[in-house]
Structures are given as C-alpha cells and as structure tokens.
Amino acid sequence: RPHLSLHAMDGLMMEEVPLARIAKEIGTPAWVYSAGALRHRARSLKAALAHAGLTATVHFAMKCNDNLAVLKVLGAEGLGADVVSGGELHIARAAGIPASAIVFSGVGKTLGELRQALAEDIFQINAESAEEIDMISAVAAEMGRTARVALRVNPDVDAKTHAKITTGKSENKFGVALSDAADIYARMAALPGIAPVGIATHIGSQITAGMSAYRAAYARLAELAKALRADGLPVERIDCGGGLGISYRDEPAPSPEALAGAIRASLGELDLPVMLEPGRWIAGPAGVLLASVVLQKQGAAHRFVVVDAAMNDLVRPSMYEAWHGIVPLSSVRATAPLAESEVVGPVCETGDTFARGRLLPSLQPGDAIAFLDAGAYGAVMSSTYNARPLAPEVLVDGTNFAVVRGRQPLDALLHGQNVPEWLTT
Numbered sequence: 001r002p003h004l005s006l007h008a009m010d011g012l013m014m015e016e017v018p019l020a021r022i023a024k025e026i027g028t029p030a031w032v033y034s035a036g037a038l039r040h041r042a043r044s045l046k047a048a049l050a051h052a053g054l055t056a057t058v059h060f061a062m063k064c065n066d067n068l069a070v071l072k073v074l075g076a077e078g079l080g081a082d083v084v085s086g087g088e089l090h091i092a093r094a095a096g097i098p099a100s101a102i103v104f105s106g107v108g109k110t111l112g113e114l115r116q117a118l119a120e121d122i123f124q125i126n127a128e129s130a131e132e133i134d135m136i137s138a139v140a141a142e143m144g145r146t147a148r149v150a151l152r153v154n155p156d157v158d159a160k161t162h163a164k165i166t167t168g169k170s171e172n173k174f175g176v177a178l179s180d181a182a183d184i185y186a187r188m189a190a191l192p193g194i195a196p197v198g199i200a201t202h203i204g205s206q207i208t209a210g211m212s213a214y215r216a217a218y219a220r221l222a223e224l225a226k227a228l229r230a231d232g233l234p235v236e237r238i239d240c241g242g243g244l245g246i247s248y249r250d251e252p253a254p255s256p257e258a259l260a261g262a263i264r265a266s267l268g269e270l271d272l273p274v275m276l277e278p279g280r281w282i283a284g285p286a287g288v289l290l291a292s293v294v295l296q297k298q299g300a301a302h303r304f305v306v307v308d309a310a311m312n313d314l315v316r317p318s319m320y321e322a323w324h325g326i327v328p329l330s331s332v333r334a335t336a337p338l339a340e341s342e343v344v345g346p347v348c349e350t351g352d353t354f355a356r357g358r359l360l361p362s363l364q365p366g367d368a369i370a371f372l373d374a375g376a377y378g379a380v381m382s383s384t385y386n387a388r389p390l391a392p393e394v395l396v397d398g399t400n401f402a403v404v405r406g407r408q409p410l411d412a413l414l415h416g417q418n419v420p421e422w423l424t425t
C-alpha cells in the first residue's frame with residue numbers, strides 16, 4: 001500500500017495528507033480514497049495486459065465502488081464500466097464513462113433496464129439465460145435497435161473463495177451451462193434485434209488460490225469459442241470477468257501479470273480482443289474507513305473497543321467473516337504495547353463486530369483508527385440500519401483532499417416518508 005505511510009509527527013498519511021486531519025475536519029466515520037492509488041493500480045493492470053501481448057479493455061466493476069469522483073479518476077485512465085443495474089448505468093454515464101465502454105452484467109435485468117441499456121446503446125449486454133435473450137430480442141425489436149450480446153457461460157469450476165462470492169459452479173445462479181451454450185448462442189444469432197458478439201464468464205470474487213480455476217474456466221471458453229466458430233457463428237471477443245483477489249491480511253494474492261499470463265495461455269490462440277471486469281483489485285487497497293473510538297470497556301471475557309463506525313458502514317466482517325487491517329492514526333498509539341481486543345460498533349447486534357482478538361494498543365475515547373482495504377465493497381454496501389446516516393466519502397490526491405460525497409444529514413432519514421392522513425386525524 002505505497003499510498004499509505006506512517007510518519008512520526010503526522011501519523012498515518014494517505015499520499016501527502018495526514019488522515020488525522022481528515023478525521024478532525026470531516027469527522028468520523030468517513031471513507032477516504034487515494035486517487036494516486038486508483039491511477040497506479042489501473043495503470044499496472046493495463047500494463048500487465050499489454051505486456052502479455054493482449055488486446056484488452058478494462059471495465060471497472062462499479063458494484064465495488066460507484067462514487068462519481070472515483071469513476072472520474074478511473075475514466076480518465078481509460079477504464080470503462082461493468083454495470084449491474086440501471087442505477088449503475090445512470091451513474092456511469094453521469095461520470096462521463098462513454099456508452100461504448102459499458103458492459104451490463106446480471107441474472108435479472110428488468111425490461112426497464114434493458115430499454116435503458118439499448119437507449120444508451122451500450123457496448124455489450126452479457127446475457128445469462130435463454131429466457132433473458134428472448135427478453136432482449138423483444139425489447140430491441142420494439143425499439144428498432146440491435147443489442148450486442150455476449151453469452152455468459154458458467155464453466156463449473158471452483159474458484160476456492162468464500163461460498164457467498166463464488167459464482168462459477170454449476171449450482172450457482174449465474175450464466176448458462178457449458179453444455180447448453182452452443183445451442184443458445186446459435187439461437188441468439190437467429191433472433192431479431194440481437195448481434196452475438198462473444199462469450200463471457202466470471203467465476204467468483206477475492207480469488208487468491210492461484211490461477212488454476214481461471215485457467216480451467218478460460219480453457220473451457222476457448223473450446224466453446226472454437227466450436228462456435230466452426231459452426232460459422234461470429235465470436236468477436238471474450239469477456240474474462242473479474243475476481244482478482246487482494247491481500248487483506250498476509251495471504252499471498254495473485255498479480256495482474258499472473259492473470260494476464262493465464263488469459264494469454266488459455267485464450268491466446270483465439271487471437272481475439274479480451275475484456276476484464278475487475279473491481280476489488282483496483283479499488284480495495286485504495287481506500288480506508290476512518291472511525292473514532294467511543295470508549296473502551298472491559299467485559300467479563302474481553303476488552304471491547306467500541307468505535308463510531310458499524311456494520312451498516314462496513315458490512316464485510318459481519319457478512320463474510322472478512323478480515324480488515326486496523327491501524328491507529330496516531331504514531332504514538334501505533335507503537336504502544338498491544339493487547340487482544342474485540343473491535344465492535346454500536347449497532348444492536350452481536351454481528352456488529354469488526355475484529356475478534358485483534359492485537360491493538362490501548363485506545364482512548366476520541367482516538368481515530370483506519371480500517372484498511374475498504375475501497376471496494378465498502379461504502380456501496382452500507383445502509384442506514386439503526387437510522388445511522390451514510391458516512392461521507394473523501395478523495396485524496398497528492399496534497400489535496402475533498403469531500404466527494406457529504407455525510408447524509410439526519411433529515412435525509414425522513415426524506416420521502418409519508419404518514420397517511422388517517423393516522424393524523
């Protein structure tokens with residue numbers, strides 16, 4: 001995490017900005033992203049693909065971070081977007097991502113969302129079932145448009161990641177079975193309003209177990225592409241999905257070079273352009289969640305550090321038993337003796353726990369801490385549970401920082417609510 005460093009005077013810095021200054025000026029909880037890290041990671045990924053001799057486009061999986069300023073930074077690096085809803089498509093366009101760089105994934109796109117995608121004339125729709133293909137054809141015909149459609153195939157490989165985020169096994173809801181793919185693709189070519197452009201897959205997220213699952217999936221895609229071509233069907237590109245894992249703790253994580261190599265090895269002979277849909281690898285390490293200690297209490301069994309962030313902000317630990325590094329912002333605290341602590345939020349659920357038995361220095365009320373690697377699947381997954389307003393988002397760029405999304409005001413919690421008249425009389 002080269003954008004983070006610990007200074008004797010200023011404590012934990014992101015680029016040239018002391019995070020304690022942001023905590024003080026903006027308050028906590030707050031999400032903070034490094035523009036420098038986003039740029040650097042986008043460039044390294046593109047460089048790895050180019051170095052492997054691949055013609056590739058990168059479509060940032062916006063589901064992991066849909067902040068407008070973050071998208072602006074990544075758009076300026078030439079990244080397109082992978083969207084999964086009409087809402088994400090709307091934000092992507094508002095961020096200036098060209099429609100010609102947008103791909104739409106997901107098992108349940110509604111007629112309304114398909115109309116929106118066709119009206120925008122986006123680059124590609126990834127269809128996940130024969131039923132969806134009929135819907136796309138009907139909508140396209142009704143609008144007098146042609147949809148460029150890739151078929152998402154479920155390659156039935158085990159990416160060896162958390163069960164809640166594995167997507168490429170036959171029992172998962174995603175894609176069509178490999179054995180049905182050729183028939184469905186041929187049908188796609190015959191339907192009005194559809195131009196079949198290729199095949200797609202995505203086998204899971206936070207993949208750290210090496211490249212073997214990727215290789216197996218891509219090898220199956222290569223075979224399918226060859227069979228389709230032999231049948232005289234057009235295959236213009238292969239969408240390789242996302243899923244590249246990062247090191248949250250000290251687990252070894254694969255490099256973009258390894259992924260590029262796996263793509264090259266399995267799909268290279270097709271000599272087609274490839275697409276990638278990375279989310280976490282680009283944005284995860286680029287962001288932190290700042291929180292302040294409310295109090296430290298000694299329970300019967302544990303020392304509890306109660307902070308002002310909660311599971312409604314960062315849900316990953318409660319939802320996936322995910323591990324996020326925790327660093328005090330002050331360098332004095334960072335070097336104090338350590339003791340095992342339970343780091344918890346104020347929400348009324350035992351699951352509102354960020355860390356168990358974590359070695360931390362004694363923390364005093366008001367001390368600020370950072371949860372690391374919170375730039376992906378952080379702010380986007382937050383809710384207002386316990387009527388806790390959404391935390392602000394801040395972008396750091398060199399010596400500058402700016403609030404790029406303000407803290408939700410309390411009145412927003414009442415916005416749109418209506419008490420029917422009969423209750424008030």
Ligand code: LLP
Pocket residue numbers: 061063064082105106165167202204205206207241242243244277278279280281316320376377
């Ligand atoms: N493409 C498709 C079709 C996807 O479903 C996903 C993620 C991605 C790309 C991006 O995957 P990435 O490169 O970020 O791994 N909330 C979970 C992760 C859910 C991932 C869902 N799909 C978490 O916090 O770990």
